[in-house]
Amino acid sequence: MKLNSRGTEIKIFLPPYPYIAAAVISFDYETSAQTIRPGIGARARVIYRKALKRANCGIQDFSSGYGRGYGNRIGAELVKKFFDKAGIKGTWFSTGHALLNGNRSGKSYRINQRLEYATADNGFGFIEWRKRLKSFYHEPYGDYTTHPYYYLGDLTKSLYENGEDIQSHSFSHPYVPLEPIE
Numbered sequence: 001m002k003l004n005s006r007g008t009e010i011k012i013f014l015p016p017y018p019y020i021a022a023a024v025i026s027f028d029y030e031t032s033a034q035t036i037r038p039g040i041g042a043r044a045r046v047i048y049r050k051a052l053k054r055a056n057c058g059i060q061d062f063s064s065g066y067g068r069g070y071g072n073r074i075g076a077e078l079v080k081k082f083f084d085k086a087g088i089k090g091t092w093f094s095t096g097h098a099l100l101n102g103n104r105s106g107k108s109y110r111i112n113q114r115l116e117y118a119t120a121d122n123g124f125g126f127i128e129w130r131k132r133l134k135s136f137y138h139e140p141y142g143d144y145t146t147h148p149y150y151y152l153g154d155l156t157k158s159l160y161e162n163g164e165d166i167q168s169h170s171f172s173h174p175y176v177p178l179e180p181i182e
């Protein structure tokens with residue numbers, strides 16, 4: 001039994017858990033969609049690193065905004081290999097954008113807002129750019145084959161087909177406590 005905020009008693013029933021223990025492994029499985037566009041130096045490094053990768057040098061650039069997407073893609077693949085070896089299935093939470101295979105048509109998302117409240121006073125400091133720019137202002141309008149750091153839909157499909165649970169925690173990472181009620 002438990003009391004709610006009004007002092008009313010509510011009944012809580014928890015069915016027996018069929019296992020002795022549970023473990024939670026968590027990391028942000030997302031793309032570089034919510035990262036400020038890297039400067040020309042970072043883009044040049046990406047082109048250079050892609051050329052090295054094509055030459056089978058296996059080098060990926062994790063140092064830029066693009067690196068977040070690459071890093072999370074590789075991290076998810078490693079976690080999936082571990083899960084497969086251990087016979088574990090997981091629940092993968094990501095932003096809705098990471099679930100996309102791509103956006104070749106250039107469609108605009110309904111949730112492509114500027115976060116007017118993203119100010120230093122509200123604790124946004126280094127990401128105050130989200131006040132000036134729409135969430136997907138540097139959408140590359142491609143797919144996971146051309147922009148694997150931006151779209152993870154192929155990986156999501158693979159996880160789902162492997163029996164993993166896929167869940168979304170917003171489409172574009174708005175900061176819900178400061179969002180307008182509308």
